[in-house]
Amino acid sequence: MPAPSSPRPGSRSLYQELRARIADGSYAAGAALPSTRALAAERGLSRGTVSLVYEQLAADGFVDTRAGAATRVAAGAANRIAAPGSSHAAAHAPGDAPDNRRLSAFAQRLQAMPARMPAPDTAGVIDFVYGPLAGSDFPTLHWTKALRRAEGQRGQRLEYEAPQGNPALRQALQKHLHQTRGIRCSTAQILVVNGSQHALDLCARLLLNPGDSVVVENPGYRMAQQVFEAYGAQLLCADVDDDGLQTAQLPALSAEARPKLLYVTPSHQFPLGGYLPMARRHALLDWAGTQGCWVIEDDYDSDYRYTVRPEPSLQSLDHADCVIHVGTFSKTLSPQLRLGYMVLPPALAGLFAQAKQLGDRHSASGPQRALAQLMEDGSYARHVRRMRRKQHARQQALLQALDKHLGTQVRIQGAASGLHLSVWFPSLPASQEAQLVQAAAQRGVRVYPIRPLYLDGGRTQTQPAVAGLVMGYALLEQPEIERGVQRLAEALKSLA
Template sequence: MELHVVIEGTKDLTGQLYRQIKDAIRTGRLAAGEKLPPSRLLAEQLGLSRKTVAEAFARLIFDKLLVGQVGKGTFVSDVARQVKPAETSPGFAGAAVAERWRSMPTPLRHAGPAGLLRFEYIGGAPARSLFPHADWRRCVLHALRQSTRSRGTYGEAEGLPELREAIARHVAFSRGVRCSMDDVIVTHGAQQALDLVARVLVEPGSTVAVEEPGYPPARQLFAAQGAHVVGIPVDAEGMQVEQIPEGTRLVYVTPAHQFPLGMPMSVARRKALLARAQAVGAIVIEDDYDSEFRYEGRPTDALQSMDRHGCVAFIGSFSKTLSPDLRLGYLIAPQAILQAVATAKHLSDWHTATPTQMALAKFMADGDLLRHIRRCHAVYAQRRESIMRRLGSDLAPWLECVPANAGFHLAALCRQPIDMDMLLRLARRVDVGLYALDGFYHFSPPRPGLILGYGAIETADIDPSLDRVRDILQQMG
């Protein structure tokens, strides 16, 4: 790869080269430790004499910007770089829009590995230790072999046919969804599926109804599209659908495992939601983010399976069943928006990475996904039981568990006033990561409580960590 240097004219050639390399180092374009081309090669690339290049290198070495290593070459030294970003013009026309995006809170953005604690109750993170590395490696190698036969063209925006067929079979088997592969669009996680539906339905001023409390990234995404977002309260049966206003264009719900409180939407409420959506002409987004993990009670079909008027868009994600690293999800789109969403997908990123799709299609076709879900289910069930047992015993004076029969997080509401900021702060001091429910409320005063994810914490760590939480609550009085 050539070093980007532009030499103009025939004057001060050494100075031009010296100043450009110096500027590249100071602005960070050349990182510390970066190896420069040999002087002979750089001279040929720039049409200069080798002596000119050697003199520029010598000046940079004298200024301690470069360092020569005998037998290895010339490298950028570990100098302090003074990176100065270009200042934006005061008349920047898009300043207001950019500021609106910059100032948006991101309550569910996960910290990097360095920011995680020993005992983590962060929500939405599956068990990393359970990831089937050997099975996935085998499927990735299969995908790479298949890729060698590719003609090197772009794929279908809707996704790889083999994967779409596997997804259609999976959701029909596990969730009772009524669809064929033609209804499936492969996405970069559930979040892109939400974005695609919003792109084709939401205009500035459109009314979108969301759950309150609910999933902040969905609410923020709809608001960013210019929607008038309305929060609809939830109760023990789910969203109170009678409060969905006239003129609503889109309704976002999590009926299998309400996020973040966890209760399922009752059958009666589901029927009422479908009737209300038909009455106002709305499309319902059913976010089925983690319902593969069910622990008690009779299973309920997806809301989409009850839909007789083509108004439900079913969204799923492999971030919860496998890993967020894969960034794979899917949308089962109703006919009314199917082609529009496919066009939006094509225009936004053309298609999801083909080798990854090939690997997942193989993983699902071989039965590895269902086996992995069963393994995770057994572990999550044990962790869930441990947390519920503690919430029903020594933590009961302070916290009350919200009934939930799916997913891999529980919500616990406060029975008495607790200084939640202090609790979270003191818990971090003893290496316990706790997270409050406050950030999931937007339209109403929050109910104080905790969201306890049990994907990222090991089973053996639950009791010791909750012992620390109990001790803190006792000390707080």
């Protein structure tokens, strides 16, 4: 039987999403995909279009189809998608993948990684995704006024600006970081970037060579780890407990290979939510100073602290000038603004600015000037306080709903701060995690498995023994949270 033709543009995103969910374990081997009728209704596509996507997945060996039975994920499909050199490794629809011989080594490593495209916004689906914020929370009135003022002050010369960022914004950031995170730095050390992911890419590009070792948290933030892997780095896994990265494992890791860089989320470990205590912060910095290792401190959501007092940032404790502090406005304003910042050691500031200029000249000027005004007149600080109260209320709604509908069937981690919870199901084995995700999806609830955030190679642990989810709440209002958890409880009951 000849392979079906490549998916049309209208179905390509569905093909890519299903491939990605097979690759990351959301659809495990043997799991049934939604029926073509149900998926077509959910996505607003024709049933024929969904059937074409399923046929292409079957032709590529990712699913098994049988007349009168559900379409199921084929054994070994995830490995075939992610295997380096595989003809199916690219995160594109068939026919889109270029010849590997015409690609750089970086591109080939990137091609071998599973796609991580955002799931589409589907009407009626309650989405416990981590990352997006509710559009109604954006300070539209203040932002519009500030942006209008900024655009009205446009100079006579329309020219490229300093790659480090708008001077007024860097001055406002200097003051803000000193007041909120105890950071002492000059404006010359601050680099405005297009979000924290851009900062991580700059770090990997300027500090790593293929074959260098990078210490990462396990479990941890996969988008950061993939940046390092794409540049050819070897990952060394440090396990995580309730207090964050286990710094006692660092000497053994450095005995295996001399790490060039360490990536850590000390203020709210992703995804388990631990808050690195002071003793571990000092131990980490002492180890890094001895090893001559750069430390990336990802401070991605430290504005959301509920029951934990703030500890000094790693940067404020650093006496060896080895910490690169990374922050973002994606969690307080909007990820669509693509605004973040780095506080660099003095020895790196000029080099990073030069690389920023070479890559994109500078970040968009208007939003930088508007944000500087909001920070200078206090509007931004008032917005953050309002958002902290609102997100805490959402978190409490989620905790109460989990207690009401699931009770002792769940165990919670990471409730002291942040915009997500780790939710464990002690009675459900890890092998059924993908089935729980699918059962929830069939009831109109989108939840996200925790297993894909674990890497093999931890010092004392491998994959978790029980199923777990990462549940974000910043996108949802309290009635949606209640309904979503109730449906999740029904999904869990269906697996009993």
